[in-house]
Amino acid sequence: MPTFVYMTRCDGCGQCVDICPSDIMHIDKTLRRAYNIEPNMCWECYSCVKACPHHAIDVRGYADFAPLGHSVRVVRDEEKGTIAWRIKFRNGKKDMELLAPITTRPWGEGIPQLSNEAAPSEEMRDSELLFNEPEYVRMDEGGLHTLESNGLTLKEGVYY
């Protein structure tokens, strides 16, 4: 379901242009508002719909298989950390509201700045360990799994 943009709501801010993974939301040079320049390269991913500050972007199901008269709208709120959906059926029999969390923390706060972490030792560099390992693999005292620790060998041929 390709996206489209409501003429009266769009102010041409370009948020959708900035976020679209497929590079298909562009600003019309005459009208100075956004539109979908290539509907057959739209994945209906809703990235632009979520990013639009004016809820000016909506989706109309692909013409080759989706009848008219439905609606799936969304409000994504980073501060509240939620996403709210509303799904309306063509026949009006179903009208659902669904809410889901999008994060458990304020944006970016739980992510470490690795340049501030203590530098890894030479021993660690020569090992197979990654940052925070082995602790983060198992969250106990255990080490990284190896062929040896797990009683394994790699053998050529057909083995099942």
Add this chain to the structure above:
Amino acid sequence: MAYKTIIEDDIDILVAGAGLGGTGAAFEARYWGKDKKIVIAEKANIDRSGAVAQGLYAINCYMGTRWGENNPEDHVRYARMDLMGMVREDLAFDMARHVDSAVHQFEEWGLPLMKNPDTGTYLREGRWQIMIHGESYKPIVAEAAKKSADKVFNRICVTHFLMDDSKENRVAGAVGFNVRTGNYHVFKAKAVICGAGGASNIFKPRSVGEGAGRVWYAPWSSGSAYGLMIEAGAKMTQMENRIVLARFKDGYGPVGAYFLHLKTYTQNGVGEEYESKWFPALTKMVGKEYLDTEGQHLSHKPIPTCLRNHAFINEVNAGRGPIHMVTMEAFQDPHLEEIGWHNFLGMTVGQAVLWAATDVDPKYENPELTTSEPYVMGSHATGCGAWCSGPEDVSPDEYFWGYNRMTTVEGLFGAGDAVGGTPHAFSSGSFTEGRLAAKAACKYIDDGKAEGISVSDKQIADLKEKIYKPLETYTVGRNEIVAGSVNPNYINPRQGLDRLQKMMDEYCGGFGVNYMTNEKLLQIGLKKMKIFGEDLEKIAAEDIHELLRAWELKHRFLTSESVFQHTLFRKETRWPGYYYRGDAMKLDDENWHVLTVSQRDRNTGEYTMEKAPLYHLVGDKEE
């Protein structure tokens, strides 16, 4: 030409493509390379790019060794069985032993992972899958990558890798253009991690017209991982191993949570279970080692994905379609009904839109399923990609050449779809591979392997000319005609894509021929591909956006050519349900229990094919 040349010099690690693999690479590189210059070049906006741009409702690769759930070798055996034996088990083991640490970090970063209220463990959807509220999965990992990188260049379509002019077969960076300004960007780097994506839209899709973007894998996954690496001369593996997905019809909504968590199941058009009746004949095709229904029933081993497709395809061909997903039982439970809808909203909104548009309420109606067109990628139930070195402590000699996840081009590393032979990595495994590649790339630089790289001005100038040629072709050819898109001197990217998809479908085993091909068809296809390659030299782009599509098409073309070559080389039907070699309908372990490896000559474009040995993990505690 008015476009500026912008050179970013002295880069240590360049991450080309920042999906889950690339973000993992950029994040981890900072830890091992405190003072290194880490730069990301991304085709879209890193906050919403790659296959996970839309979000995910599950992490499909989590061992849970912390809870005593699985060991890495268990996952290797699972992937091996699902892929009919064709897995780089050293790489798969290595990914699996690290993947949990990535997932535990995601939780700390704020990704909402669902918990099992009884045990406090992550809520399992299946043995390997955990359930998440992952609408913001990509923005969250993007934050981590941005914190580690010195610079992020969004909207750069990387078209080629730079090669060292002083040493044969060594990478020296990458070039591309900004899809907004049109400027030419040159990244001179000591090591490159290719995090670009697999390929959608190379086989003709079932959707037509406006719906052509409704593909299973993202339409922006343009096979650039393969196009870039093949062109650089990197060896590739298992490129014949395309994947076909059984999904909800038209919307391609995911079925994993439906099968595993909601316990829905499939039946044919007359309400019968149909899979098992195809198994006896299938066992004759593939052998008891691969499908032993009685044995598998006892051991609870899942049936390989391709074989389930085979049953689906044959049941429909026998006239007993459509295949339905039986949702009417599970959806009577309001909690499960809600999960069913959330599952789509979290990763395939289009399926929810389609059901709303067609008034399909799965509570009162069992929705239709279909088998998709094939896709070429390396992180789902398939393992296309570059032939990469494994880790020192695991890999046998044939699989090891110094640096983990390094391709056969020196200094060029891979992650995610880029790495071959590593199916079932999914999002978390791709991120993990990025981390592994980043550590190895830092070591490669610290070991002095990237000393003395030189890139001539000529190489940079030649590539610039090449990149903008489609604009030039348009300008010159356009004036000959009155108006419209029909021109005797050029084709546009959409016309080229249509031709590619038709060739792939008809000659390389697309849905239009029921996934069937043979040597003769492949030979004809390759002949047509060669001529198509010549026409691609005459592709025209009206503007910078079309130039992006032109280069995506060239990457798709190189990917497709490789798929043709590999499919021709493997003279057996290894994965019935993914594709069939009609002239060799049986699985042939005597000759083909090997990995296929190809190399395209950088200068001549000629392919050479070889077989590489398969090693399997063998242990005392076999399941």
